[in-house]
Amino acid sequence: MFFNWKGIAIVLAAIAVVVGLCALDLRCSGGGEEIPVIARARGEIEAGVKEQRILQADELARLARDMRALAKRYVERGENRKAQRAIGAAQELDRKIRELRGESK
Secondary structure, rough: OOOOOOHHHHHHHHHHHHHHHHHHHHOOOOHHHHHHHHHHHHHHHHHHHHHHHHHHHHHHHHHHHHHHHHHHHHHHHHOOHHHHHHHHHHHHHHHHHHHHHHOOO
C-alpha cells in the first residue's frame, strides 16, 4: 500500500546505529570526566570525616581538661576517691583522643 519504504529504512538504520553504539558502549568526550569527579567527591568525604574526628577529639580534650580541674577540686576538699575516678576518666578520654587522631602511645 501506501508505505514509504525509504523512510522506514532510514528510521530502522538510525535505530540500528543507536543500538550498535550502545552495544559497543562508546562514550562522548565528556564521559571521561566522571572518574575525576568521583575521586574529588571521595577526597571531600574523607576530608569531612577527618575534620569531624578532629572536632570530636577537641571536644574530648576539653572534657578531659574539665575532669582534671574537677579532680583538683576533689583533692582540695579531701575527696581522694572521687579525684581518682575523675583522673581515670580523664585518662580514658586521652586514650580515645589518641585513637581519633591516629596517634599511638
